Amino acid sequence: MEWKLFADLAELAGDRTVTVAADPGDTVGAALDALLEDRPDLRDRVLEDGELADHINLLRNGQNVIHQNGLATELEADDELALFPPVSGGSRIADR
Incomplete structure (x- = not known):
């Protein structure tokens, strides 16, 4: 399975x-x-207390998995x- 990473997540x-x-x-x-596991530098940016951080958008086929x-x-x-990391202005990509 392939992940696409954006902004600072790709850098990490x-x-x-x-x-x-x-x-x-x-x-x-x-x-x-x-x-x-493959890219442990992402862990602290993506997770908070072992859960997906609220500010991270995780999309499957363009739809946020929270939906x-x-x-x-x-x-x-x-x-x-x-x-996706947070988008400027505080809006979430999947909510647009």
Whole structure:
């Protein structure tokens, strides 16, 4: 499964795209765990108290997973995952 990372998240990861071991039927949370295991420098930026930080937007196929089943959302073949840091002005990309 491929992650697309934006802004400082890409800088911390060392790349704008990162491929992790996650398959259809796995959860978004499992794919996130795989990403953070592969790129541990992201952990403190993406998580707060072990949970996805409120200011991080996690999208699956362009939709924020908070509008789906959160980190329990199941992956399907060809899903696109993306992490966005806060957007200037305080609005969230997925809420526009």
